[in-house]
Amino acid sequence: MNKKVVVIGGGIAGMESSAHLAALGYEVTLLEKTDKLGGHLLNWEKLFPTMRMGKEVVTFLNEGVEKGKVNVIYNAEILNTKEIMNGFSITLNNNIVLESDAILVTTGYDLFDASKKEEYGFGIYDNVITSAELEEKFMKGEKITTSDGKIPKRIGFVHCVGSRDEKVGNTYCSKVCCVTAVKQSIEIKEHLPETDVYCFYMDLRMYGMHFEALYRESQEKWGVNFVRGRLSEACENMDGSILVKVEDTLAGKPMKMSVDLLVLMVGFEPSLGTKKVGKILNLQFGVNRFFKTQDQHTLTNVSNVKGIFFAGSCTGPKTITNTITDARAAASTIANYLSGHDIHNRIMTSDIKATV
Amino acid sequence: MIEFGYNIAKDRQIDFDKNDKRISTYVRENEPSFKTCISCGTCTATCSAANFTDFNFRKLQLMVRRGETLEVKEEIKKCMLCGKCYLACPRGVNTRNVIIQINQAIEKIENHDI
Amino acid sequence: MKLEGKKAIWKDYQKEIADDKYFYVRSCIRQNFFPGSETAFIRILREELGKDIFEHPCHTTCTGIGYHGDIVPLDTMMTVVARQFALMTEAGYENLVPSCITSFGIYTEVLDTWHHFPEVEAKVRDYLIKATGREFKIPVNIAHASDITYKFRKEIAAKAKYKLVNKETGQPLKVVEHIGCHYSKMFPDKGVGGAEYPYVLVGMIEEWGGEVVDYPERRHCCGFGFRQYLVQANRGYSIACSHKKFESMEPYKPDMIITNCPGCPMFLDKWQYAIAEMEGKTYGENGHGIPVFTYEEVAGMVLGYNPWDLGLQTHQVSCETVLDKIGIPYNPDEKYNGINGIKLGVPEMPVNLKCC
Numbered sequence: 001m002n003k004k005v006v007v008i009g010g011g012i013a014g015m016e017s018s019a020h021l022a023a024l025g026y027e028v029t030l031l032e033k034t035d036k037l038g039g040h041l042l043n044w045e046k047l048f049p050t051m052r053m054g055k056e057v058v059t060f061l062n063e064g065v066e067k068g069k070v071n072v073i074y075n076a077e078i079l080n081t082k083e084i085m086n087g088f089s090i091t092l093n094n095n096i097v098l099e100s101d102a103i104l105v106t107t108g109y110d111l112f113d114a115s116k117k118e119e120y121g122f123g124i125y126d127n128v129i130t131s132a133e134l135e136e137k138f139m140k141g142e143k144i145t146t147s148d149g150k151i152p153k154r155i156g157f158v159h160c161v162g163s164r165d166e167k168v169g170n171t172y173c174s175k176v177c178c179v180t181a182v183k184q185s186i187e188i189k190e191h192l193p194e195t196d197v198y199c200f201y202m203d204l205r206m207y208g209m210h211f212e213a214l215y216r217e218s219q220e221k222w223g224v225n226f227v228r229g230r231l232s233e234a235c236e237n238m239d240g241s242i243l244v245k246v247e248d249t250l251a252g253k254p255m256k257m258s259v260d261l262l263v264l265m266v267g268f269e270p271s272l273g274t275k276k277v278g279k280i281l282n283l284q285f286g287v288n289r290f291f292k293t294q295d296q297h298t299l300t301n302v303s304n305v306k307g308i309f310f311a312g313s314c315t316g317p318k319t320i321t322n323t324i325t326d327a328r329a330a331a332s333t334i335a336n337y338l339s340g341h342d343i344h345n346r347i348m349t350s351d352i353k354a355t356v
Numbered sequence: 357m358i359e360f361g362y363n364i365a366k367d368r369q370i371d372f373d374k375n376d377k378r379i380s381t382y383v384r385e386n387e388p389s390f391k392t393c394i395s396c397g398t399c400t401a402t403c404s405a406a407n408f409t410d411f412n413f414r415k416l417q418l419m420v421r422r423g424e425t426l427e428v429k430e431e432i433k434k435c436m437l438c439g440k441c442y443l444a445c446p447r448g449v450n451t452r453n454v455i456i457q458i459n460q461a462i463e464k465i466e467n468h469d470i
Numbered sequence: 471m472k473l474e475g476k477k478a479i480w481k482d483y484q485k486e487i488a489d490d491k492y493f494y495v496r497s498c499i500r501q502n503f504f505p506g507s508e509t510a511f512i513r514i515l516r517e518e519l520g521k522d523i524f525e526h527p528c529h530t531t532c533t534g535i536g537y538h539g540d541i542v543p544l545d546t547m548m549t550v551v552a553r554q555f556a557l558m559t560e561a562g563y564e565n566l567v568p569s570c571i572t573s574f575g576i577y578t579e580v581l582d583t584w585h586h587f588p589e590v591e592a593k594v595r596d597y598l599i600k601a602t603g604r605e606f607k608i609p610v611n612i613a614h615a616s617d618i619t620y621k622f623r624k625e626i627a628a629k630a631k632y633k634l635v636n637k638e639t640g641q642p643l644k645v646v647e648h649i650g651c652h653y654s655k656m657f658p659d660k661g662v663g664g665a666e667y668p669y670v671l672v673g674m675i676e677e678w679g680g681e682v683v684d685y686p687e688r689r690h691c692c693g694f695g696f697r698q699y700l701v702q703a704n705r706g707y708s709i710a711c712s713h714k715k716f717e718s719m720e721p722y723k724p725d726m727i728i729t730n731c732p733g734c735p736m737f738l739d740k741w742q743y744a745i746a747e748m749e750g751k752t753y754g755e756n757g758h759g760i761p762v763f764t765y766e767e768v769a770g771m772v773l774g775y776n777p778w779d780l781g782l783q784t785h786q787v788s789c790e791t792v793l794d795k796i797g798i799p800y801n802p803d804e805k806y807n808g809i810n811g812i813k814l815g816v817p818e819m820p821v822n823l824k825c826c
Contacts, residue, residue, distance in 0.1 A: 115475065118666040124475035216447075219392045223384065225421065228395065233666075235686040236471055238721050243686045248370060250395045251418045255370035358747050361702050365710035 002027045003338050006090055006100040008277055010072065011039025012320060013312025013327040014106035015061040020331035021104070022068025026338070029098055030065065031076040033273060037065065039108055045138040047320060048176075048183040049210040057320060078280055087307060102307045102334050103281070105291065106327070107273040109313040112162025112170065112266040119233040120158065120264055127242050128234060128262045130161075131177070134184055144191055144261070148240060152195055152260035155188055156244055157181040158231050159201040163267030172288045174267030175317040178205045181265050182218045189222040197224045198259065200231055200246055208319065227255070234262055268317040281308055291315045294344065301330040306344050309334055375423025378470055382461035383420060389449045390457075393417055399441035399451055409434045413441055413451060420458060432458055471684065476667050483654075483664035487621045488565035488611040492523045493558040497570035498531045500732045500764075506781025507766040508569050511615055514769055518629055519622055523567070526557045534572035534652075538696040548590070549597045551580045556604035564610040567618055571731035574614040575652030578660050581608065614653060616730035616765050620662055620670045623677040631774035633679030636725075637797040642681035643725040646760070647671035648715075648738065650731025651691050671728050674765055678772050687718035693741070694733030712741040716753045716760075723755075726792050727762040738762045739786045746822035757824035759787030771798060778804055788826040802826070 005021050007014045010032030018030045036042065038061070044054040065072065077093040087101040114122035114130050122128045126147035137144055146152050159181055163174040178201065185197045204226070206212040218224040229246040237243050242262045248255045270289045278285060284304040286292035291314050294302040301309045311330035312323045337343045383390050397414045405411040411434035419427045432455065441451040464470045492515070496508055515521040533550045536542030554577075558566060568574045584591035598604055619626070634643045649668045654661025663669025666689070672682050693711025698704050715738070729735040742759035746752050754760045762785065763771075770780045777798060782789040783805045793800055808814050819825050 115478065118479055118664065121475070123478065124472055124667070126472065216392060220388070223391055226394075233689060235688070236684065237686055248418065248422065251370070251415060251422060251424075253368060253370050255372055255422065257372035360705070360744060360748065362704075362706040362709070364713050364745065364748060365706040367710065367714065 003101040004029070004087075004099060005102045005104060005334060005338075006031065006088070006098055007104045007106060008078065009033075009039070009106035009108055009273060009312075009314070010037040011106060011108045011312065012041055012057075012061060012323045013108065013314075013330070014039075014104075015065050016324050016327035017104055017106060017311050017331045018070040019061070019064025019068045020328050021334060022070050024331065024335050026334075027071075028068065029071045029073060029100070031078070031092070032072060032074050033076060035074045037062065037072065040111075041320065043132065043139065044135055046183065046187065048179045049208060049214040051183070051186075078277060081280055101338055102309065104309045104311055104330055104334060105274075105277055105281070105283070105303070105314055106310070106312045106330075107277050107314045108271050109268040109274070109317065110271040112168070112174075112269050114161055114264045114266050116168050117161055117165075117264070120161065120231065120262070121234050121236065121242075122264055125234065125236045125242055125262075126240055127236075127260060128264065131157075131180060131184060131263055131265045134263050138184075138187060144188060146240065146260050150260070151192060154196045154198065154257075154259045155261045155263065156242070156257070156259035157185060157197065157199045157263045157265060158244075159199065159265050160230065161264040161266050162269070164202065170267065170269065170288070172317070173205060175205070175207075176319055177265040177267055178203075179208065179211045179214065181263075182206075182211075182215050182224070184263065185224040186214070186218050186222050189218075189224065197222075198257065199224060199226045200229060200244070201226060202228070202230050208321070229255070268313060270314065274314045281305060283308065286315075288316065299343070299346070301326070301333040302344055307337070309337070370422050370424060372422060376425050376465075377421075377423040378465055379425060379428060379458055379461040380420050380423065382464070382470060383454055383457045386457045386460075387450055387453045389447070390417070390454050392447045393449050394447060396446060398444045398446060399449075402440050402444045404438055404440060405434045405436055411435065413455075416458075417454065428458065429462055432462075476669075479667050480663045480669045483659060483662065483669070485613070485617070485660060485662060486611060487613045487617045487662075488567075489621075490521050490565075491563060492521065492565050492567040492618065493561060493563035493609075494523050494525050494567045494615070495529050495532070495554060495569065495573065496525070497568075497573065497732045498535060499736070500569060503732060503736045503784075504764050504767065504781055505784060506770070506779060507764040510766040510770040510775065510780055511569070511619070513775075514622075514626065514766070514773065515618070518773065519625055524561055524563055526561055528557055529554060532568070532570070532573040532576045534570065534576045535696060537576065538572065539700060540697060545594070545597065547576065548580050548583070548594045549601065551577060552594050552598040552606055553602060553604060555606035555609060556598065556602070558609065559605070559607045564607070566609040566612045567615050568612070569615050569732075571614065571650030572652045572733075574612070575656055577609075577612050578657050581612070582657065584608075614670075614730070616653075616670050617662055619765050619769055620673050623674045626674075626769050626773065627677045630678060630772040632772050632796050632798055634675065634726075634768070634772065634796065635679045636795045638795070642679055643792070643795060644683050644722060645675045645680040646683045646685065646688075646719050646722075646724045646727040647675060648688075648692060648727060648729045648731075648734050650729070650734055653730060671730055671765060674768070675728065678768070683719065683722045683724050685719040685722050687715045690715050690718075692729075692731075692734040692737045694731075694737050699737070708737065709741050709744055712737055713745055716742070716745070719760075720753050724760055725795060727760055728765055728768055729762065730765050735762045735764055743786045743820055743823050746820065750822050752823055754787070754791065757822075758791055759823055761785065761787050761789045761792045763789070763792075771796070774798070776800070778807065786825075787823070790826040 004027045007018050007030045018028045022028045038058045079091045082089040090098045229249045232245045235243045241258045284292040311327045399413040400406050439452040515523045533542045533547045537547045654665040658665035693708040699708040739762040767780045777800045
């Protein structure tokens with residue numbers, strides 16, 4: 001009889017790992033809380049750094065799930081789990097009980113709630129929106145306008161909203177926002193060539209292979225402007241435009257500038273699902289409230305509970321590329337575990353030295 | 357007129373909306389490589405003038421972008437146009453021509469040509 | 471601007487405000503700057519609301535001015551604060567109500583310090599015993615006098631004879647609210663509405679019929695500072711802060727300004743004269759300034775108290791424009807009379823700022 005794996009969360013990580021686990025010969029059940037697979041990827045039109053369509057990647061992922069004959073359960077919610085002989089019994093909301101030899105948790109992230117940064121006025125000032133809302137406009141093919149329907153003459157992008165910020169309790173970098181701001185700036189310029197775009201950043205983290213090239217293109221071809229400094233506050237002008245206050249840290253002077261539209265680059269937070277599932281399965285959380293992997297270098301997909309594994313951004317912010325790679329790594333780690341290797345207790349070199 | 361012994365202090369804040377961005381526009385059009393500066397400071401590190409005066413090309417190009425025209429006019433006089441910064445720039449900005457274009461823009465503004 | 475967004479934030483910042491039995495501590499400077507305000511507060515609480523409000527004759531400065539002016543050390547400040555608490559304990563009260571925003575900030579800061587460093591509290595108790603033989607209990611509740619006025623804003627509205635409404639046009643008066651920095655910038659959760667969108671004065675303005683003006687430099691300090699204006703050579707910096715605010719609020723054509731701090735109304739009022747002298751610029755209608763009031767004065771005005779009993783004649787910017795708009799009667803001949811009806815003489819009128 002085939003060994004069984006239950007994958008929790010039907011986003012990028014869940015889909016790709018399911019496909020790979022199925023290809024390895026396991027009987028895979030993928031649990032998804034909504035009625036669609038794809039997760040956050042469904043909400044993004046074009047992807048950095050290539051500007052290819054997000055739905056192409058969704059199609060690719062779907063094909064893997066279909067070919068692998070993965071059993072997908074939609075609208076699923078886990079009520080409780082029990083450890084049974086060499087595995088788990090999982091009870092769902094619709095009274096389905098699943099048995100599995102291993103569990104892969106791919107519960108992902110939620111976007112930061114920008115209204116927590118009170119001083120930026122999201123939810124108060126009409127012309128302050130989030131990067132996700134801007135992407136939704138791109139996705140729907142809506143015109144990019146101010147709240148009263150005018151073409152914005154100047155747009156500001158605020159990096160690190162809800163990231164690298166102790167005041168909101170998130171001290172980590174969300175990794176994708178810098179390059180997303182560059183991507184969206186270029187898209188703004190494609191839609192509205194006459195609009196000036198200003199990005200307010202602290203550091204530009206262009207670590208991906210083609211990110212730096214995209215950044216350069218945004219400057220050279222599209223004339224996007226970059227101001228090094230974090231907004232202290234945004235206020236509303238009489239005409240509804242937004243007055244931003246920032247230090248131009250490279251000029252060493254405070255600056256004020258009006259923008260017709262202000263886009264907040266919201267970062268990653270552990271998803272509600274991550275919190276819930278973690279509690280049910282007794283999983284450890286790290287200092288940043290994402291799941292804690294057993295080792296940062298070597299056991300990146302391994303949880304504190306024997307037989308439970310992680311993939312994707314439930315362990316920390318990841319790009320799509322990172323997530324897909326991580327999903328495949330998790331599938332391979334699970335195969336390793338199910339073929340009898342005690343991966344949870346694999347000894348580190350430092351431990352060997354300590355015992356000698 | 358009452359003598360208070362003090363005056364309303366001048367605002368240090370860059371007022372971007374009010375500032376004159378004509379020099380910036382002119383330089384961006386006439387030396388497009390100006391747009392790709394990443395403010396790394398290599399130009400200033402190698403600058404002969406920066407070694408003996410407070411001339412700072414990195415800062416100067418920012419002042420151009422922000423429309424701090426008075427400061428630009430004052431600072432640009434210190435450049436000796438040796439071109440060493442162009443040699444050093446990792447983004448290939450033609451810094452020497454940027455200086456020339458700034459000077460031209462200043463002249464054109466004074467002559468009401470732009 | 472979306473009011474719901476602000477309401478969501480206001481909901482997050484509600485504080486406990488005691489209902490009765492107040493130990494009231496006056497401000498060092500308000501009795502000179504706005505001599506009718508504290509008296510009006512006591513009158514409203516006793517006569518209109520029937521509350522028990524007690525003042526101790528031995529109460530002194532909290533040393534906030536000296537502390538923020540860098541001339542009173544922390545230990546001294548804390549010991550003086552401990553003595554005020556001792557006076558309250560001896561009088562049998564538990565609810566402290568400071569009139570001054572900086573005092574409110576000082577008391578809050580001291581309690582927070584003691585909460586985190588109990589050994590400091592123990593040391594201060596020791597200092598106080600050695601210096602005065604006194605002991606004290608920690609206050610059960612600390613609320614600024616504007617918090618109390620906010621708490622009873624509906625009761626005041628129910629008894630009000632006038633509204634903050636232009637009697638000619640029927641339109642609400644446009645009111646700028648300005649909160650003292652030490653009210654909630656140090657401890658946002660100790661202020662009604664928090665620090666970014668404080669509600670304490672907004673609540674009064676709305677309840678009493680006015681319309682709040684939110685302008686870009688609303689959060690900017692009035693420029694009072696401490697060292698900053700004490701030294702004459704530094705006053706250019708102080709006045710520049712007020713100037714920045716006036717320039718920002720001017721396009722909204724506010725009818726009046728309400729404040730809850732000793733320094734802010736002083737500076738927003740008097741600097742209008744200095745700016746008019748220095749630059750010939752005035753911010754009100756027809757060469758007048760924008761009248762600046764304390765919240766007690768405004769409460770007294772809507773309750774129908776005689777403007778001269780409220781001390782409005784001591785304002786630099788004349789209050790008559792607002793009294794006329796609302797339709798509050800006053801006798802111009804009695805404006806400069808003392809308490810006993812004796813004429814104190816009419817002050818010299820400024821050249822550039824039109825005063826009635």
